[in-house]
Amino acid sequence: MIYPTYEQADISLQDPAAVRQVFLEGYENGLSACQYGAVASYIPELAKADGSAFGLYAWKKDGTILDLGDTTTRFSIQSISKVINLAVALKYRGFRDVFSHVLMEPTGDAFNSILKLDMVESRPFNPMINAGAIQVMSLLEPEFSFEDLLAFAREICLDEEIRLNEEVYRSEAETGDRNRAIAWLLKSKEVMQGNPDRITDLYFKMCSLNVTAKSLAGLGLVLACGGLNPFTGKHLIAPGYVRTIKSVMFTCGLYDESGEFGVRVGLPAKSGVGGGIVCSAPGPMGIGLYGPALDPKGNSLGGLTALEHISHRLKLHVFDYE
Ligand code: GLU
Secondary structure, three states: OOOOOOOOOOOOOOOHHHHHHHHHHHHHHHHHHHHHOEOOOOOHHHHHOOOOOOEEEEEEOOOOEEEEEOOOOOEEOHHHHHHHHHHHHHHHHOHHHHHHHOOOOOOOOOOOOOHHHHHOOOOOOOOOOHHHHHHHHHHHOOOOOHHHHHHHHHHHOOOOOOEEOHHHHHHHHHOOHHHHHHHHHHHHOOOOOOOHHHHHHHHHHHHOEEEOHHHHHHHHHHHHOOOEOOOOOOEOOOHHHHHHHHHHHHHHOOHHHHHHHHHHOOOOEEEOOOOEEEEEEOOOEEEEEEOOOEOOOOOEHHHHHHHHHHHHHHOOOOOOOO
């Protein structure tokens, strides 16, 4: 992992020029870290991504934006869709119901591991690993069509242009045997109801939504605003559910690197193997990153590098206080 060395943290969020400079440095550090990562190849369509691409979009409630690098390229949202699915599940099924089907514990295992599921506890450990996300999807599939979930994704990401990436979806479905196995295992243990093939199909479609770094910044901003679209005033999710979602992101959002990210960056975030990271920060501010060159754990190397610099220099870590 390539991280910048620590320097004195002394920049105020109230100083726009200094903040901009910190973001620029973070962006440049991230960009140069991309050369040490590798694009995901286990889904053939993902292997076509440009590993040198890097973009960072920061969006504040007052409309201030910082738009650096590759922020308009569409790429698949992948695991970041787990945040959206969880939001819909909490909104329509409620906290108690959702967390009677899935736990809220980090695993320290790979995102698609079935180890704990079969050996420790039948319910998936959390909604950010594949087993947990598939379980959450089983709560949605009887009630919600793909179009319903897409409409919510567009709203919560402040991006009406989000669409299904058909190529990624096909590639995902063709190579998704492990996810189907997870769904059938959950069904066999009677912790999941419903049709595993239909549930995984909806899961694959949600992973294949085409977003940009800006869409992810939009999602981060809505979460930072407690579930409110700050530009329309519309409440998209209740603040209590947002607190739950951000807590799960903080503890489980960066695969089996979530603990290290919590220490180094200290903000709620979620990554995807398409190279995206959504981060919700004080300000309130949403930060969206795109850098498909991944580290060995599956996180965008440029994204991690940029976020650590920015969080440290602006003292954004949730345990920074003055
Ligand atoms: N489509 C991916 C899978 O389930 C999601 C991977 C990810 O971004 O973690 O394999």
